[in-house]
Amino acid sequence: MSNVFEYAPAPESRSIVEIKPSYGLFIGGEFVDGGGASFKTVNPATEEVLAEVAEGSSEDVDRAVKAARRAYDKVWSKLSGAERAKYLYRIARIIQERSRELAVLESIDNGKPIKESRDVDVPLVAAYFFYYAGWADKLEYAGFGTTPLGVAGQVIPWNFPLLMLAWKIAPALACGNTVVLKPAETTPLTALLFAEICQQADLPPGVVNIVTGAGATGQALVEHEGIDKVAFTGSTAVGKAIARSVAGTRKRVTLELGGKAANIVFDDAPIDQAVEGIVNGIFFNQGHVCCAGSRLLVQESVAEDVLERLKRRMATLRVGDPLDKNTDVGAINSAAQLARIRELSSVGEAEGAEAWSAPCDLPSTGFWFAPTVFTGVTQAHRIAREEIFGPVLSVLTFRTPAEAVEKANNTPFGLSAGVWTDKGSRILKIADKLRAGVVWANTFNKFDPTSPFGGYKESGYGREGGRHGLEAYLR
Numbered sequence: 001m002s003n004v005f006e007y008a009p010a011p012e013s014r015s016i017v018e019i020k021p022s023y024g025l026f027i028g029g030e031f032v033d034g035g036g037a038s039f040k041t042v043n044p045a046t047e048e049v050l051a052e053v054a055e056g057s058s059e060d061v062d063r064a065v066k067a068a069r070r071a072y073d074k075v076w077s078k079l080s081g082a083e084r085a086k087y088l089y090r091i092a093r094i095i096q097e098r099s100r101e102l103a104v105l106e107s108i109d110n111g112k113p114i115k116e117s118r119d120v121d122v123p124l125v126a127a128y129f130f131y132y133a134g135w136a137d138k139l140e141y142a143g144f145g146t147t148p149l150g151v152a153g154q155v156i157p158w159n160f161p162l163l164m165l166a167w168k169i170a171p172a173l174a175c176g177n178t179v180v181l182k183p184a185e186t187t188p189l190t191a192l193l194f195a196e197i198c199q200q201a202d203l204p205p206g207v208v209n210i211v212t213g214a215g216a217t218g219q220a221l222v223e224h225e226g227i228d229k230v231a232f233t234g235s236t237a238v239g240k241a242i243a244r245s246v247a248g249t250r251k252r253v254t255l256e257l258g259g260k261a262a263n264i265v266f267d268d269a270p271i272d273q274a275v276e277g278i279v280n281g282i283f284f285n286q287g288h289v290c291c292a293g294s295r296l297l298v299q300e301s302v303a304e305d306v307l308e309r310l311k312r313r314m315a316t317l318r319v320g321d322p323l324d325k326n327t328d329v330g331a332i333n334s335a336a337q338l339a340r341i342r343e344l345s346s347v348g349e350a351e352g353a354e355a356w357s358a359p360c361d362l363p364s365t366g367f368w369f370a371p372t373v374f375t376g377v378t379q380a381h382r383i384a385r386e387e388i389f390g391p392v393l394s395v396l397t398f399r400t401p402a403e404a405v406e407k408a409n410n411t412p413f414g415l416s417a418g419v420w421t422d423k424g425s426r427i428l429k430i431a432d433k434l435r436a437g438v439v440w441a442n443t444f445n446k447f448d449p450t451s452p453f454g455g456y457k458e459s460g461y462g463r464e465g466g467r468h469g470l471e472a473y474l475r
């Protein structure tokens with residue numbers, strides 16, 4: 001029997017997503033059994049087992065890489081850019097047509113609020129496919145050569161399962177590569193639904209292969225001799241291990257890793273707007289965001305006012321059922337991630353910082369953590385230095401712009417930052433000094449397929465998105 005989830009986001013509309021009891025691997029255009037082992041994927045809001053999913057072995061990875069190679073040699077590398085574009089446009093349109101189904105499944109498997117998967121994740125997924133479809137027959141204008149690399153091995157995390165898939169697959173295919181993608185163990189279901197969409201779009205078999213599994217499956221993929229390119233998004237620790245393992249091989253690598261972004265609020269900022277940006281910066285997607293504004297740097301003269309308004313705003317956040325369209329903060333993705341958030345929060349208190357969260361009733365089953373703000377944080381505290389990847393904000397203060405820049409850059413990471421001020425000249429001056437791949441001004445967590453995204457320092461290298469995103473997949 002299948003699990004059938006009913007979801008009625010509005011009285012006039014109703015949609016159902018069907019989850020099969022078990023899933024195989026998607027290799028060579030069809031769903032096939034894996035070598036035998038499997039794992040369970042769980043709804044983090046209820047702890048209910050959703051499905052049994054095949055755990056790809058190294059033999060399975062080998063089959064998938066060989067299927068991708070055949071598809072590359074025999075079909076995909078022989079198609080014109082315009083022909084490839086037709087498939088990508090078709091996939092983009094099917095994503096739009098099936099967007100409700102994708103959004104509901106994403107929220108069930110990941111725990112994110114439906115209003116985010118519906119209004120942010122899935123529309124962006126379609127937008128990335130449309131955007132890169134547009135490039136497929138214009139690669140000579142990209143400035144990076146026009147020859148694809150071959151077979152790409154792509155490994156993605158659980159925080160934006162579909163969006164990370166789109167960031168990886170759309171540019172790779174547009175440039176003429178074929179792919180083997182491994183989704184994260186806790187969120188495999190939307191990647192498998194995407195595999196169905198590839199079938200529906202009549203994408204030639206083997207152009208996209210999805211091999212589910214845990215870290216060992218990802219390792220087998222990135223270490224496979226048959227791939228030409230590794231694209232990885234995940235933790236800095238695993239990124240470093242991957243960089244070591246591919247050193248000295250012919251493989252090209254891009255790494256999108258962790259972050260500890262500073263969200264800097266100056267005393268001339270529109271405070272209510274900044275408070276919205278702080279809330280969006282750290283509580284969007286439960287703070288499971290690599291570029292989350294997890295360090296608030298607020299100018300001393302307005303710190304009290306900002307904190308007071310921030311707490312008032314936090315008290316209005318609704319935490320709970322990801323499928324309720326009024327929910328602002330959903331479930332933590334896994335028990336392991338919840339344990340990590342709890343551990344670092346306890347460390348914060350033990351080190352002398354003060355935690356505050358608005359009174360809120362958390363469901364008794366599932367993985368939950370109330371939005372929390374820490375004050376009295378110093379730069380030496382672990383909660384100011386380490387990525388928590390949860391709804392936990394560390395607040396530090398500064399007096400001068402120079403001090404703000406120094407504190408913002410005092411991190412091994414360099415993925416993103418935010419600046420809130422009324423002065424355009426200050427935005428330009430500060431942005432220039434921040435060692436971060438993306439700097440948002442008077443906004444936060446804005447994504448667009450035309451913009452390159454990527455890090456400095458330990459946040460990785462290479463860019464995804466925009467024209468720059470093509471470079472990673474062309475010779």
Ligand code: TAP
Binds near residue numbers: 158184216255289
């Ligand atoms: P990781 O533990 O690094 O996992 C990322 C992916 O790599 C997962 O699919 C994982 O499999 C797989 N993996 C684990 N060990 C591997 C190995 N030795 N070789 C190859 N693949 C391996 O990160 P996570 O916990 O999923 O994600 C959170 C981290 O990702 C955060 O640090 C966050 O900042 C970062 N992140 C960065 C970005 C960008 S764009 N920079 C975006 C999102 C997330 P399993 O999960 O199945 O074990």
